[in-house]
Amino acid sequence: xxxxxxxxxxxxxxxxxxxxxxxxxxxxxxxxxxxxxxxxxxxxxxxxxxxxxxxxxxxxxxxxxxxxxxxxxxxxxxxxxxxxxxxxxxxxxxxxxxxxxxxxxxxxxxxxxxxxxxxxxxxxxxxxxxxxxxxxxxxxxxxxxxxxxxxxxxxxxxxxxxxxxxxxxxxxxxxxxxxxxxxxxxxxxxxxxxxxxxxxxxxxxxxxxxxxxxxxxxxxxxxxxxxxxxxxxxxxxxxxxxxxxxxxxxxxxxxxxxxxxxxxxxxxxxxxxxxxxxxxxxxxxxxxxxxxxxxxxx
Numbered sequence: 001x002x003x004x005x006x007x008x009x010x011x012x013x014x015x016x017x018x019x020x021x022x023x024x025x026x027x028x029x030x031x032x033x034x035x036x037x038x039x040x041x042x043x044x045x046x047x048x049x050x051x052x053x054x055x056x057x058x059x060x061x062x063x064x065x066x067x068x069x070x071x072x073x074x075x076x077x078x079x080x081x082x083x084x085x086x087x088x089x090x091x092x093x094x095x096x097x098x099x100x101x102x103x104x105x106x107x108x109x110x111x112x113x114x115x116x117x118x119x120x121x122x123x124x125x126x127x128x129x130x131x132x133x134x135x136x137x138x139x140x141x142x143x144x145x146x147x148x149x150x151x152x153x154x155x156x157x158x159x160x161x162x163x164x165x166x167x168x169x170x171x172x173x174x175x176x177x178x179x180x181x182x183x184x185x186x187x188x189x190x191x192x193x194x195x196x197x198x199x200x201x202x203x204x205x206x207x208x209x210x211x212x213x214x215x216x217x218x219x220x221x222x223x224x225x226x227x228x229x230x231x232x233x234x235x236x237x238x239x240x241x242x243x244x245x246x247x248x249x250x251x252x253x254x255x256x257x258x259x260x261x262x263x264x265x266x267x268x269x270x271x272x273x274x275x276x277x278x279x280x281x282x283x284x285x286x287x288x289x290x291x292x293x294x295x296x297x298x
Contacts, residue, residue, distance in 0.1 A: 001280070003273025006232045013230050014049040021057025025077045028055070032087045036104040036226040040078065040089075040097035047231050047238055051078075051099060082196075083184050085204070090181040091172050093242055104226065106210035111219035111246055112178050116208030118142065118201055121179060130177070133158065133170035138179055138199070146198040148186035171197070176245050220248060220256040221265075228266050228281040235276050 011017055015031060022028050031054050032038065038049040041062050053059055056070040063071045078089060088105050092098035100108055113129070114120050121138050124130040130138075133156075140155035141147055149171075153159045158167045174180040183203055184196035201208060211219075224239060240253055248256075257279065260266045264282065271278045 001233075001271055003271060006271065006274070009232045013232070015054035016056075016058055018057050020054075022051075022055045022073075025080065028077050029081075029086050032099050033101045033103070035101075035230050037093070037098060037100045037108070037223075038230075039093065040074070040099060043094055043096055046094055046242060047234055048093070048227075048242065049230055079185050082182055088181065088204075090175040090178075092176055092178075093245060095172055095176060095245055104222070105204070106207060107214055107219045107222045108246075109178055109207055110211040110214035111216055111223060111248070113247065114178060114208075114211075116201070116212060118199070124177075131170055131173060133163075133166045134173045134177075134179075137167070137170050137197075138174060141180060141197055141199055146183055146196050148188045148194040148196045150186075150188040150194055152197060216252075217256070217259070220252065221259055224253075224256050225260060225265055228260075228279060229283055231281075233271055233274065233278040233280045235274075235278055239279065 012020065013035070015022060022031055028051065031049075031051070035049045038051060038054075039046070040050065041052050042050045042059075052062060052070065052074045055073050060070070066072075081087065082089065085102070087102060088098075088100040088108075090098065092100070092108075109116075113124065115123075121130055121135060125132075125135050136156040136158065137152060140152055144151075144155055147155060153163070153167055156167070158164075171180070178200050180197050181200050181203060182195035183198040186194050186196050188194040220243075223243065227239065227242065228234070236253075236257065239257070240250065243253065257266070257268075261268060266282055267280045268277050269280060270276075271280070
């Protein structure tokens with residue numbers, strides 16, 4: 001195994017080849033199901049699959065101009081899927097737009113501080129884990145139902161220009177905490193384009209029940225294992241950076257890695273061409289190629 005073999009396996013897993021590029025929204029759905037979670041756009045310094053590169057079938061810069069074919073597909077497919085419950089979409093890992101498959105979503109939820117009740121936010125607010133701005137936004141949606149960002153700012157009493165930055169930070173805070181998510185697009189605001197936000201537990205009413213019997217330790221193991229299956233090999237620092245937003249302590253992450261190593265689910269070894277010891281997926285054989293015959297559906 002060497003760095004080049006790992007790069008080639010990532011190209012395959014991430015669909016960054018002309019043959020495996022995503023051509024339809026159904027293929028995009030299958031891609032998210034396959035990887036379990038990915039970013040919407042590439043994130044500098046973070047090793048994860050992303051939808052944009054899978055659509056492009058290669059590594060390329062995110063376009064600035066409107067009308068780029070790959071960028072347009074990425075935006076259009078995401079917008080069309082917001083109300084379909086095909087996947088979870090919201091700002092999550094690294095506080096950036098993330099897609100999560102529905103089979104993996106209960107494990108993500110179980111790995112957070114949520115208990116699965118609509119009023120969880122009150123305890124977090126009392127404990128200083130939720131800002132006043134986030135509380136106001138959550139309560140506005142709780143009372144009025146799904147709201148576009150223009151009306152949401154008004155109902156949360158944050159319409160003033162001076163409150164815009166606090167409003168946007170609080171929206172990210174609530175998404176990272178799996179409390180709210182975008183579920184549609186409204187023709188509102190100066191650009192006639194505004195996300196409509198809803199409570200996660202109302203949009204996915206079965207989620208809390210699905211997550212209830214998953215321990216946090218099991219959730220962490222499942223997420224780290226799926227991550228390694230996708231990226232093939234990373235060092236511990238990369239895993240810590242990716243999952244930092246979920247509030248795992250360094251000790252919890254170390255215990256998770258130790259458990260996976262003890263089970264033989266992953267290995268930790270030196271890889272030619274890479275710096276330091278790498279956590280390596282069990283599925284990666286000596287050549288770096290998958291030994292489990294992962295295929296693309298759709």
